[in-house]
Amino acid sequence: MNFFTFKFLYNAKSLSLLKNSKTIEHYFKRFFPSPFSIAVILTFVVMLWASLNMSQGSFSENFIDVLSYWENGIWNQSLLVFAYQMMLILVLGHILVLSQPMQKLLDILTAPINSTAKALVVVTVSTMFMAFLNWGLGLIFGAILVRKIGESSAEKGFKLNYPLLGAAGYIGLMVWHGGLSGSAPLKVAESGHLASLSQLTVPDFLSTSDTILSVENLFIFGLLLLLMPLLFLVLNRRSKSILNIDFTGSKTKSKPNQEQIIRFEKSRWPALIFGILVLLAFVVQYKEMLLSLRLTPNMLNFLMLGLAFILHGNFHEFLKALKTSIGDVSGILIQFPLYFGIMGVMKDSGLAINIAEFFVSISTTETLPIFTFMSAGLLNIFVPSGGGQWAIQGPIIIESSSQLNVPLPKMVMAMAYGDQITNMLQPFWALPLLAITKLKAYQILPFTFWMFVIGSLIFIFGLVFIY
Secondary structure: HHHHHHHHHHHHOOOHHHHHHHHHHHHHHOOOOOOHHHHHHHHHHHHHHHHHHOOOHHHHHHHHHHHHHHHHHHHHHHHHHHHHEEEEEHHHHHHHHHOOHHHHHHHHOOOOOOOHHHHHHHHHHHHHHHHHHHHHHHHHHHHHHHHHHHHHHHHOOOOOHHHHHHHOOOHHHHOHHHHOOHHHHHHHOOHHHHHOOOOOOOOOOOOOOOOOOOOOHHHHHHHHHHHHHHHHHHHHHHHOOOOOOOOOHHOOOOOOHHHOOHHHHHOOOOOOHHHHHHHHHHHHHHHHHHOOOOOOOOHHHHHHHHOOOHHOOHHHHHHHHHHHHHHHHHHHHHHHHHHHHHHHHHHHHOHHHHHHHHHHHOOOOHHHHHHHHHHHHHHHHOOOHHHHHHHHHHHHHHHHHHOOOOHHHHHHHHHHHHHHHHHOOOOOOOOOHHHHHOOOHHHHHHHHHHHHHHHHHHHHHHHHHHH
16 A cells, blocks of 8 residues: 555656646635735634524624624633744744854755755655654744755755745644644643543543554654655646745844944853853753653743854844844734634634534544544634644544544544644644745645645545554
């Protein structure tokens, strides 16, 4: 089976659908709205859907309730903290990369790359590995590596299919939930968490050896590592090489007025001492979590903050990099709250639960994992948060797993796979990458569409034949 899958992906002539990739690119460019417009459209759709779905009152009464759910979701404090964490990940990651030591390291890593094919393999494989370790690392690493290769191609003068490479840099969001930072597998590994979601007799916890680190999940991840680079090589043969991005703004070469910079901000020692202080606090606070390979957004941001001060060498250079990087977060600042509002409506109106229950109602023992995968994918379009989605879908998964006698670890991973695969259709998590790479959503989504198609086939194959 693996041989035929390999041959199917590698032989471009056998992929008749991929022959239409240029047509798909054309329609995406012509008709696909901006990520902000998508968020607004989804808001309208969910409000209308929820108002029609609720049965306790008239449409107008339901709509008033939906507006309340929406407003509560927008200002949900825990979600707003999460949005701020994401903005810091993006800004601090960009600041870190603008430091001279990191620039030299990236120059070494990208020096051998002189073609789109080489760039695609390097970006795809390395980004998937980083995202398997931690979703935040995968998110920022892929974007920065793509940006650096784009700058390198402009300097060296070789042709680069930059939008396709941008899509490759986004692939980490297709594997993260099956990795070491996956929300659902980590939550069910906590003692007592399963019992808090259900009245049924359930295990005290599910070990990560049964979910993230299971032979089945690692095998599926291996298939992705093998097949997705081949998909990108096929797409590269079907698509034109494009590079028309202006990278001049990424260089901070303007010479400042030395008289306006006080000695304290130019000195290396204050930045070095403060950076070491941050890293010392990082070790003291997070050493146990670090040893267990658990990385949280707070950990990642704290680590990057300390390294940024040290690598930039002084506060002045740090602040210059901050000024360059701060514009990256504009999309997140306004769009994340819109999605939080959508999540509030989906959860409080019962719409999310109804979607999940519908898929369970049409399932059998054999099809339940597949329909769980599909329902998770659909919910992720409207609730692009793994933790938030598990809170909604988790109780239903536990109940249906017991009723139809399907192993609970398999069901948890089916939800994780479904949650992550539709990130390839949802530009929510692409906002950081788009900001850093200067690409537009319509430029990468024709390619992430094929990532969604092939990735879905791999996950479904894994749920049917491997688990």
